[in-house]
Amino acid sequence: MAMLSSLGAMSLRQLEVFYAVVAAGSITAAAEGLHISQPTVSTMIRRIEDQLGLTLFQKDRGRLVPTNEGRLLFDALQRNFKYFQAIADAIAMIQKGVSQRMSIATIRPLGNGIVSMALQRFLQGRLDARVHLLIRPRKDVYHAVAAEGADIGISFQTGEAEQEGLLVEKVCSGRLFCIMPKGHPLESRESITYDDLIEHPMVSYPPGHQWLLEQFERAVDKSKPRPEARLTVESVTAVYPHVENGIGVGLVDEFSLRYHPKDRLSYRPFTPMIGVSIELIYPNRRATELTKAFATHFKATWQDIEFSRL
Numbered sequence: 344m345a346m347l348s349s350l351g352a353m354s355l356r357q358l359e360v361f362y363a364v365v366a367a368g369s370i371t372a373a374a375e376g377l378h379i380s381q382p383t384v385s386t387m388i389r390r391i392e393d394q395l396g397l398t399l400f401q402k403d404r405g406r407l408v409p410t411n412e413g414r415l416l417f418d419a420l421q422r423n424f425k426y427f428q429a430i431a432d433a434i435a436m437i438q439k440g441v442s443q444r445m446s447i448a449t450i451r452p453l454g455n456g457i458v459s460m461a462l463q464r465f466l467q468g469r470l471d472a473r474v475h476l477l478i479r480p481r482k483d484v485y486h487a488v489a490a491e492g493a494d495i496g497i498s499f500q501t502g503e504a505e506q507e508g509l510l511v512e513k514v515c516s517g518r519l520f521c522i523m524p525k526g527h528p529l530e531s532r533e534s535i536t537y538d539d540l541i542e543h544p545m546v547s548y549p550p551g552h553q554w555l556l557e558q559f560e561r562a563v564d565k566s567k568p569r570p571e572a573r574l575t576v577e578s579v580t581a582v583y584p585h586v587e588n589g590i591g592v593g594l595v596d597e598f599s600l601r602y603h604p605k606d607r608l609s610y611r612p613f614t615p616m617i618g619v620s621i622e623l624i625y626p627n628r629r630a631t632e633l634t635k636a637f638a639t640h641f642k643a644t645w646q647d648i649e650f651s652r653l
Contacts, residue, residue: 355430358420360387361399365409365417445633446475448487449497452579452595453621454478456602457515457644458497465640472633481554485509488624494634496624497641499554499596508627512638515621515645517597519559519613520653522582524589527609534614535592537563544573544591546582555579555619559594562617583608601653610653621645 363373364384374381392399399413409417449458454476466472477487481498488496488509500513521535529539547570548556573591576582582593587607596619600610623638630638 357387357391360384361391361413362417362420362424364388364400364407365413369407443469443471443633444473444475445495445631445637446477446493447495447497447637448477448479448484448491448493448624450481450484450499451478452599453497455580455599457598457621457648458641460602461637461641461644464644465637469633469636474637485624488626492626494626494631495638498622498624500620500622501554510625510627512623512625513620514623514638514642515598515649517619517621519555519617519619520595520597520600520610521592521613522586522595522600522608522610523592524587525607525609527592529592529611530609532611535611536614537567540570540592541568543570545570546574546576546585546591546593547572548577549575555594555596558617558619559613562615597653601648612653 360373360377363377364370367373367376370381370384370388374384377384388400397412398410399416400407401410402408447458447462458476462474462476466474477491477493479487481501484496484498487493496509500511521529521540523529523543527543529535529543532539550556574585576585579595579599582595583599583603585591586593594613595610598619598621623641625634
């Protein structure tokens with residue numbers, strides 16, 4: 344409470360005006376940047392000084408420069424102004440109607456594909472809705488929903504979300520595919536087996552790092568030699584350009600493959616089938632009507648493309 348008494352009745356707008364005057368170097372420039380009149384800026388600066396009982400500016404050769412006290416206040420604002428802006432943004436959000444705002448956390452392979460398509464359809468019918476999309480590594484999606492306030496998460500199904508105490512709904516089922524550059528010998532196959540991969544270098548993932556690699560390792564004969572990883576990358580989306588450039592073949596999920604351009608690569612299903620599923624992840628609280636509506640659009644988007652041949 345001592346902090347509030349030292350600030351007196353100062354508003355965020357007053358602090359913004361002070362900050363603008365110091366940053367711009369003059370009342371005229373600050374007024375232009377804030378789109379208000381010079382007398383308004385001058386009045387607000389005098390009011391701030393009266394409220395704080397401090398002299399924040401002095402004239403030096405005709406220029407307005409901050410005093411030591413003014414410089415200290417400016418430095419403090421410079422370190423913390425983003426937090427003031429966040430408060431202002433939150434107030435604006437509440438004023439506009441928090442019920443029409445939603446945040447979604449997802450992984451890049453889904454965010455660039457099926458999530459984007461579902462959002463396009465969802466937002467067409469809700470012109471007043473505003474969505475913030477967070478693209479995160481898979482494990483960080485759970486944290487965004489559990490601790491950062493994201494309204495919904497979308498990721499591959501791993502069983503980890505339940506461990507975080509989150510609510511999970513499985514909504515899509517796909518499979519693993521092998522991709523290869525155009526003209527590759529494996530184009531002649533209807534499907535790709537483990538033995539096929541041993542004969543060709545791969546663009547793969549570091550051991551124990553990527554969930555798709557874990558699914559693959561569980562499904563294959565552990566007594567067989569492992570395919571040679573000529574190049575390892577951190578994410579599914581990073582596999583595509585290197586395969587297209589001929590470095591090797593790669594294993595990717597069906598969902599990212601559906602939305603990736605096919606002009607430079609070929610693809611075949613991996614046999615035996617290795618399933619890949621998508622789950623919707625909800626925080627342990629009542630879902631908003633906006634979140635429920637988006638989830639419905641997401642499911643409908645997948646249903647529309649589920650039976651289309653890859």
